[in-house]
Amino acid sequence: MxxxxxxxxxxxxxxxxxxxxxxxxxxxxxxxxxxxxxxxxxxxxxxxxxxxxxxxxxxxxxxxxxxxxxxxxxxxxxxxxxxxxxxxxxxxxxxxxxxxxxxLPESRKAALLRLFKSQGYLGDPNRFVRAWSYNALAALAARFTELRGEVARLLEAGQGDEAAAVRARLRNIVKQAPWARGG
CATH class of the missing domain: 1.25.40 (Serine Threonine Protein Phosphatase 5, Tetratricopeptide repeat)
Incomplete structure (x- = not known):
């Protein structure tokens, strides 16, 4: 075709x-x-x-x-x-x-981190986009271990989201990535 x-x-x-x-x-x-x-x-x-x-x-x-x-x-x-x-x-x-x-190339690490933290993703009005933005941040931190501290703090802050879909995705991330539990 x-x-x-x-x-x-x-x-x-x-x-x-x-x-x-x-x-x-x-x-x-x-x-x-x-x-x-x-x-x-x-x-x-x-x-x-x-x-x-x-x-x-x-x-x-x-x-x-x-x-x-x-x-x-x-x-x-x-x-x-x-x-x-x-x-x-x-x-x-x-x-x-x-x-x-x-x-995920090293050259895009910082730009991707900024992107996923932006209004277009973590700030999106759609709960599913927000939930999967946290998942994207976790994938980024899995690839680039130096981001884990910052991403763990973002994941922890996300627990305050009113959407159950976001909180459920965060629980799944923490189960799969022990580093995501934060300090």
């Missing part, structure tokens, strides 16, 4: 019923060309389209696809783009959920 065909198929997604996306995922082979096309579509201003494209990327990752360093860089760029634009909350959520499986 070319980019236009994929965009047309993604446009059939109503934002709720995932069967359209499941069917499309079954018909596609997640090669480098398709990943590039989906990354491009994920950066579009059309919220439904970008959410559908990131859903497919996340699905392929869950099915065993490992993103290359170049693809990881493109997805990290999308995380940054999504924080500063009118990206649909589900686009941000899918990207955050993919983060633990991405290559």
């Amino acid at each position: 070319n980019r236009a065909d994929i965009a047309a198929a993604l446009a059939a997604f109503d934002g709720k019923h995932k069967d359209v996306l499941e069917s499309l995922a079954a018909r596609l082979t997640p090669d480098a060309r398709l990943v590039r096309q989906l990354c491009d579509l994920s950066g579009q201003e059309d919220g439904k389209l970008s959410a559908a494209a990131t859903w497919l990327l996340k699905r392929f990752q869950e099915d065993g696809l490992t993103f290359s360093e170049k693809q990881s860089e493109a997805l990290l760029d999308l995380l940054d783009h999504a924080a500063h634009g009118e990206a649909h909350w589900e686009t941000r959520l899918h990207l955050l959920q993919m983060l633990p499986g991405l290559t």
